[in-house]
Amino acid sequence: MRQARSWVLRLGELFRKERREKDLAAEIESHLQMHIEDNLRTGMSPEIARREALTKLGGIEQTKENYRDRRGLPQLETILQDLRYAGRMLGKSPGFTTAAVLTLALGIGANTAIFSVVNGVMLKPLPYRQPERLVSLFLHGRETDRGVMGAADFMALDERQGAFEHVAAISPSTIGLTLTGLGSPQMIPGTSVTSDFFSVLGVQPVLGRAFRPQEGKPGGSLSVVVSHHFWEQFLRADPAAVGSSIKLDGKSYSVIGVLPLDFHFGPHNELWPILQLQPAKQRPPYWLLTVGRLKPGISETQAAADASLIAKQVHQQFPLSDDSSIIVVPLKDLMVGDTGEALLILLAAVGFVLLIAVVNVANLHLSRSGSRIHEFAIRSALGAGRRRLICQLLTESLVLAVLGGLLGLALAYGGVRTILALSQDVLPRMEEITVDGRVLSFTATIAIVTGIVFGLVPAVRFSGLPAGRSLKERSRTAASGRSASRLHGALVVAEFSLALVVLTGAGLLIRTLSQLQSVNPGFNSSHVVTALLTLPRERYANAPQVTSFYQQLLGRVKNSPGVEAASITMSLPPNLLELTNPFHAEGKPDTPGQPAPAIGEIPVGTDYFATLGIPLFRGRLFSDQDRSPATHVLVINENMARQYFPDQDPLGTRVQTGEYNPKGEWYTIVGVVGNVKYQGLGEKDQPTMYVPYFDSGWCPWFVREMYVVVRSASAPEKVVSVLQSAALSLDNQLAIAHVRTMDQLLYESVAGSRFRAVLFGVFAALALVLAMIGIYGVMAYSVSQRTHEIGIRIALGAHRTNILQTILREGASLALLGVAIGFVVALALSRTLAGLLFGVQATDAMTLALVAALLLGVALAACYLPARRATRVDPMVALRYE
Amino acid sequence: MGERADVWQGTLALMVLKTLQALGPLHGYGIARRIEQTSGDLLAVNYGTLYPALLKLEQEGYISSEWGTSDNNRKAKYYKLTRAGRKQLDKEAREWEQTTEILARFLAPGKESA
Numbered sequence: 001m002r003q004a005r006s007w008v009l010r011l012g013e014l015f016r017k018e019r020r021e022k023d024l025a026a027e028i029e030s031h032l033q034m035h036i037e038d039n040l041r042t043g044m045s046p047e048i049a050r051r052e053a054l055t056k057l058g059g060i061e062q063t064k065e066n067y068r069d070r071r072g073l074p075q076l077e078t079i080l081q082d083l084r085y086a087g088r089m090l091g092k093s094p095g096f097t098t099a100a101v102l103t104l105a106l107g108i109g110a111n112t113a114i115f116s117v118v119n120g121v122m123l124k125p126l127p128y129r130q131p132e133r134l135v136s137l138f139l140h141g142r143e144t145d146r147g148v149m150g151a152a153d154f155m156a157l158d159e160r161q162g163a164f165e166h167v168a169a170i171s172p173s174t175i176g177l178t179l180t181g182l183g184s185p186q187m188i189p190g191t192s193v194t195s196d197f198f199s200v201l202g203v204q205p206v207l208g209r210a211f212r213p214q215e216g217k218p219g220g221s222l223s224v225v226v227s228h229h230f231w232e233q234f235l236r237a238d239p240a241a242v243g244s245s246i247k248l249d250g251k252s253y254s255v256i257g258v259l260p261l262d263f264h265f266g267p268h269n270e271l272w273p274i275l276q277l278q279p280a281k282q283r284p285p286y287w288l289l290t291v292g293r294l295k296p297g298i299s300e301t302q303a304a305a306d307a308s309l310i311a312k313q314v315h316q317q318f319p320l321s322d323d324s325s326i327i328v329v330p331l332k333d334l335m336v337g338d339t340g341e342a343l344l345i346l347l348a349a350v351g352f353v354l355l356i357a358v359v360n361v362a363n364l365h366l367s368r369s370g371s372r373i374h375e376f377a378i379r380s381a382l383g384a385g386r387r388r389l390i391c392q393l394l395t396e397s398l399v400l401a402v403l404g405g406l407l408g409l410a411l412a413y414g415g416v417r418t419i420l421a422l423s424q425d426v427l428p429r430m431e432e433i434t435v436d437g438r439v440l441s442f443t444a445t446i447a448i449v450t451g452i453v454f455g456l457v458p459a460v461r462f463s464g465l466p467a468g469r470s471l472k473e474r475s476r477t478a479a480s481g482r483s484a485s486r487l488h489g490a491l492v493v494a495e496f497s498l499a500l501v502v503l504t505g506a507g508l509l510i511r512t513l514s515q516l517q518s519v520n521p522g523f524n525s526s527h528v529v530t531a532l533l534t535l536p537r538e539r540y541a542n543a544p545q546v547t548s549f550y551q552q553l554l555g556r557v558k559n560s561p562g563v564e565a566a567s568i569t570m571s572l573p574p575n576l577l578e579l580t581n582p583f584h585a586e587g588k589p590d591t592p593g594q595p596a597p598a599i600g601e602i603p604v605g606t607d608y609f610a611t612l613g614i615p616l617f618r619g620r621l622f623s624d625q626d627r628s629p630a631t632h633v634l635v636i637n638e639n640m641a642r643q644y645f646p647d648q649d650p651l652g653t654r655v656q657t658g659e660y661n662p663k664g665e666w667y668t669i670v671g672v673v674g675n676v677k678y679q680g681l682g683e684k685d686q687p688t689m690y691v692p693y694f695d696s697g698w699c700p701w702f703v704r705e706m707y708v709v710v711r712s713a714s715a716p717e718k719v720v721s722v723l724q725s726a727a728l729s730l731d732n733q734l735a736i737a738h739v740r741t742m743d744q745l746l747y748e749s750v751a752g753s754r755f756r757a758v759l760f761g762v763f764a765a766l767a768l769v770l771a772m773i774g775i776y777g778v779m780a781y782s783v784s785q786r787t788h789e790i791g792i793r794i795a796l797g798a799h800r801t802n803i804l805q806t807i808l809r810e811g812a813s814l815a816l817l818g819v820a821i822g823f824v825v826a827l828a829l830s831r832t833l834a835g836l837l838f839g840v841q842a843t844d845a846m847t848l849a850l851v852a853a854l855l856l857g858v859a860l861a862a863c864y865l866p867a868r869r870a871t872r873v874d875p876m877v878a879l880r881y882e
Numbered sequence: 883m884g885e886r887a888d889v890w891q892g893t894l895a896l897m898v899l900k901t902l903q904a905l906g907p908l909h910g911y912g913i914a915r916r917i918e919q920t921s922g923d924l925l926a927v928n929y930g931t932l933y934p935a936l937l938k939l940e941q942e943g944y945i946s947s948e949w950g951t952s953d954n955n956r957k958a959k960y961y962k963l964t965r966a967g968r969k970q971l972d973k974e975a976r977e978w979e980q981t982t983e984i985l986a987r988f989l990a991p992g993k994e995s996a
Contacts (some may be wrong), residue, residue: 006941023959024933030958031911031929037954052967057932070941072932 001081012073014080024067024643028060054670062755072319082395089396094150097400098370099174100361103773104404104450106766107357109411112435114350115425116416117345119442124333127262127432129202134331135300137167137290137307143323148172149288150607156314157326158194159288165302167198167292171275175705177248178534179271182234185728187534187737190224190248190271197272198225200293201265205257208242209229211274218276224253228261230270244590248273250536250733252263264431266335283314283321291346295368304328336429340755340873342836346763349505352498353763353770354446359495360774362454363488365397367781375380390459397455398448405447407434412443415735419759425748426755457487488778496818497825499764499771500855504826506757508762508840513757514837516750521574522676522685524613527564528711528742529719529873530572534725535704546700547627549730550693553708554605558725562714563722568693568706573612573742575749577602577678579702582658584691585644586666598688599640600678603693603703609635609673610741611709619651619671622692628694635671640687657689665697681749682838708736716741768858776862779811783866790870800871807870811863819852892926894935894979899971902945902963909958910936910949936961944970 007794013020032053039049057063066075090097116291124129137157139147155171169569176189195216205225213222224246228237233256235241245252253273294303307326315323323361376389383391413435420430427433525646533553540546550568557566571578606622608614617638626633634655641650654666675685693703712719720739740748783790790803832843840847894917901916906917912915914929936994939945944967950960963971 002942005943006938009941026957027910027933027959030952030956033956034909034911034952034954034958035929037956056926063933066930067937070937082912166978200911840896 007073010071010073010528013672014076015467017072020071022072022340024064026064028057032057037215040600044110053756077817078391078397080283082392085392086396086399086552090399093368096364099773100400101403101407102365103357103360103364103406103770104401104447105411106353107614108405108443108447108450110350110408110763110766111347111354111446112408112439112538113419114343114347115442116412116439117419117427117433118315118347119436119438121343121427121429122336122340122437124429124432124436127264132330133165133294133296133304133333134200135292135294135328136331136334137292137304138329139311139324140327141321141322144322144324146327146329147324148286149306150280150283150286150289151277152283152318152678153311153314154194154288154290155277155279156310157307158196160310160313161292161307163306164292164293165295165599166196166199167290169194169275169277169290170179170197170198171287172289175532175534175737177271177273178250179246179248179351180236180250180733181247181734185733185735187532187735188230188248188270190273190707191266191269192209192273195273197291200291202293203259204262206260207239208257209254210257212371212840215274216276218278219280220274222274222276223255223256223835224273225257225270226255226272227259227263229269231258238306250538258781261433267425267428267767278298283318289437289500292328296767297367299788299862300328300330300554319420329872337428339427342752345505345836346415346756346759349760349763351765354450354501356495356498356502356767356770356774358450358454359491359498360770360777361397362402362457363491363774363778364492365454366458366488387478390456391540393459394452394455394474397459398451401447401454402449404450405443408447409440409443412439422758423541423755424666425691426752457529470819479676485782488782492692492775492778493818493821495771495774496855497822498858499767500851501762501826501829502767502856503764503851504822504830504848505833506760507846508830508853509753509757509760510836511840511844511847512836513750513753516681516753517746519677519681519839521575521681521746522614522674523742524740525689525746527713528612528709529716529723530707530738530740530742530745531720531723531736532705532707532738533568533736535731535732535773537704539731539733540700543694543696543699546703547694550605550706551872552730553726556729557708557710557723560726561711562718563712565607565611566710567607567611567870568703569600569602569604569608570693570703571600572676572707572709572745574677574746575680576707576745579688584656584658586654586656596658597687598658599689600679601689603689603698603706605693608690610708611711612676613711614676615674617672617674618649619669621671621673622690626692627694632665632667632695632697633692634667634672635690636669637673637688637690638677639684639685640689641672643687653790655689655692663697667691671711681746682753707738753838754837768855771855772858772862775811775815775859776865778814779807779863780866780869782810783807783870787873787878790873791875803871803873804867807867808860808863811859813865815856815859819855822855823848823852894931896941896974898932898935898939899963899967899974902961903971905969906959907948907950907962909952909960911958912963914975931963939967943967970974 032050035053035056036046036049039052040046041423043842044052054060078298128134133511137149139153139461141147142713149169150567151235154167154591158167158169176187179186179188194209195213198204198210206228208225210224215223215298230238231241234246236242236420242255242258245254247253247269294300302324304327307328311324311326314821315321327408359588380386380389416435418435420427420433423430430791535546536827540549554566554568577600579601580598581601583601584596604622605694606624607614607622619635621635622633625631644650650672653668656664656666673690676688677683677685678688679686691698695708708723710719710723714722720736724736727736793803794800826848827843834842896908897917898913898919901913901920905912905916911929914927918925918927935946936947938945940961944964945961946964947956947959947961952958958971
């Protein structure tokens with residue numbers, strides 16, 4: 001307490017030194033006068049009286065000095081003095097200061113930006129109440145590791161579980177709901193959830209209320225909770241809108257609540273309609289994502305054991321189904337998904353860039369303190385201790401680091417924004433990626449640590465030199481001593497090995513991207529526009545209604561000017577496969593103990609293959625003759641033919657296709673077409689089956705949500721408006737959504753790889769530039785220090801090309817050594833990249849060779865300038881120089 | 883005997899507090915003289931060391947200072963005890979007595995041989 005009080009007072013003394021100095025002087029003076037008067041009274045002569053008083057006091061200046069030490073905070077004053085001095089020194093060499101601050105700012109800025117992303121995606125707790133208790137539940141069994149649930153599983157859990165405060169199911173509709181009655185029909189992204197969803201998250205609407213239990217029961221009134229944004233855009237931000245009705249997918253929902261502005265769950269959702277589950281007659285289909293809030297004190301393992309018992313009961317109820325247990329994973333893991341690994345690799349790469357920056361600044365610092373060696377010698381001769389000198393140098397580097405950190409922070413703000421723009425649909429939890437307190441303390445930490453690291457190198461080196469020697473030898477020769485140049489060289493080597501590692505990573509990821517982009521998707525993507533169309537169940541209840549709509553729509557679109565072909569499909573290449581189905585070929589017994597192979601099955605229109613330019617290899621395509629309800633035909637792809645019918649002609653073979661075929665109809669294979677990618681460009685070719693959308697086993701149940709594909713030479717906007725007006729003229733309640741050109745879809749499908757390649761590329765460029773500056777700086781410095789030696793050599797008859805070669809060889813050998821060490825490190829580390837690569841090995845020789853050649857070329861270019869300067873040394877001037 | 887003992891810091895503070903309690907408000911020179919006299923000239927007070935000690939006591943809030951006028955009409959800075967200082971003096975004096983008592987027992991002749 002007393003201690004603290006006196007510290008505060010002492011800190012205060014920093015700001016009123018002058019007055020307190022006068023005060024002290026007056027006090028000492030009055031002390032002396034009183035003492036002298038007393039001494040005079042005892043009969044001393046004035047002279048002796050004064051001397052005696054001074055002796056007794058112990059000297060005026062010493063007393064004042066002791067007093068000052070106690071009065072303020074001498075350590076702090078020293079620091080302030082160091083800071084002022086550092087500021088002056090840095091101001092005096094603006095070139096050095098700018099180079100160092102910029103280098104650090106780039107390193108720190110890049111790290112801060114990537115850390116902001118890591119922080120937002122991986123470190124921050126989820127933005128809900130007590131997020132550590134939020135989990136998601138999955139079926140875990142023979143057929144699936146982490147499977148979603150069916151209604152039977154969820155309803156049993158909801159009814160019987162004891163480990164959770166609440167559980168809720170989410171229907172992960174990828175598409176959304178058609179909003180009508182508020183302007184033209186529109187597709188609004190939304191997700192149906194059961195009544196306890198908001199209780200699980202612990203989120204309260206800002207207006208209105210969340211769902212009531214009875215609203216979740218079949219037959220309960222239909223209600224919807226809307227996002228703040230939806231409320232503003234479509235309900236005029238009117239508080240009275242709560243309680244009103246809106247039309248979604250043709251049904252009337254009452255708006256019961258508006259969510260907080262910052263609420264988000266998954267990517268852009270505007271509507272949260274109630275999900276009313278019917279009691280299940282069978283266990284499949286599995287389509288519900290289940291989330292829950294653990295009761296306090298219940299562990300995930302306990303909850304999983306409890307839930308697994310319930311799953312067992314469900315299995316007993318439906319003995320044909322898989323005997324699955326239930327696993328419980330933190331909700332955060334589900335949301336972060338597999339982006340974590342890539343982010344950590346990026347963070348490591350950017351950490352390497354920072355290391356290079358630090359090495360660079362250490363080098364600069366070292367060169368500069370080399371030329372200041374005389375100054376240090378004088379200061380140490382005047383009594384400055386080793387500690388004191390180290391402190392001084394450290395203060396200077398910390399000032400640089402803090403300046404670099406501040407500028408880096410500004411760069412990071414811009415960097416985060418760029419990353420967000422680049423990472424559309426690549427990163428989860430994007431709303432939470434900001435520069436927050438944790439990011440700021442991260443930046444502060446790396447700035448200070450880097451400051452200490454690059455400050456210590458020269459500090460330790462120079463404070464240890466014996467003052468007398470440096471004073472005698474004068475600065476230049478002392479600094480260019482053998483150990484100094486060895487240190488410089490080691491730093492350059494380190495830089496080049498780090499740069500090689502980052503460049504290798506970038507090279508591999510860039511090659512991955514280019515390999516992906518050169519994959520043949522199996523169709524002709526140019527001039528194709530796609531859009532999603534959803535037919536509401538109410539008005540399109542039976543097959544004739546659905547087929548006649550599509551026939552009329554495609555008829556109108558095809559007849560529009562410029563349109564070459566148009567069709568529909570449930571799944572879109574390159575990565576929107578909606579459904580897989582187990583199949584069984586006639587006359588081929590299933591492998592016992594193994595489930596029938598599930599492969600992609602796609603309902604398509606007759607002209608689908610023509611529209612996308614998918615080649616027919618054998619047999620025929622679908623035609624209108626296949627429309628008879630008794631006809632069941634399939635077209636398969638080449639891969640399926642090769643994989644499942646290797647030694648027979650698949651044409652005419654009959655197959656049964658699984659779960660969605662309760663009557664056990666046989667489908668005849670009539671054609672074989674080329675392979676098309678439906679699961680990403682990076683996937684191997686998969687077997688695929690096509691079925692006509694009007695097949696009686698599929699229509700109308702599975703074909704109400706279809707993508708329209710249109711091939712046309714006209715501009716995409718024109719095609720879209722043709723499509724839109726054709727749809728609206730048939731049904732003015734329809735909205736088209738997800739409008740893209742095929743080329744866009746291809747581009748977007750490699751967004752993740754592009755994101756990683758671009759960021760890694762930027763970091764590699766930074767690393768390369770920094771390494772180049774580093775080697776240039778060191779070689780230029782070395783040449784300037786050796787002017788004398790070079791002059792002598794030239795005077796003794798050395799050829800100028802010899803000089804040039806010597807210097808270049810010196811630089812190249814440093815770079816080579818760095819590259820060699822980097823090779824080893826890169827080989828060891830590139831394995832961690834393997835999961836992110838496509839079409840290129842983690843140890844790809846070509847990439848490594850290219851990267852090494854690039855680095856060596858850069859090193860030679862950077863050394864050329866100083867080397868040429870060395871050849872221009874005039875021996876007379878050089879010799880006189882000393 | 884002959885040599886005069888140096889004063890160490892903690893003790894000096896206690897002496898200052900006691901002096902101010904005994905004599906009331908006093909300037910630095912007066913305090914120094916008083917300590918020297920009371921010790922019967924056994925202590926060599928380097929007057930200079932007194933001032934940082936006074937400052938420390940003041941920063942800790944045990945004494946306060948004020949410019950005033952001396953008997954000889956000279957301006958001088960006067961120190962006086964605060965309430966906290968009085969309490970601190972009681973506390974330190976008690977502790978000091980205990981310490982000396984304990985040491986005295988240790989040093990009492992003949993006891994440990996018994």
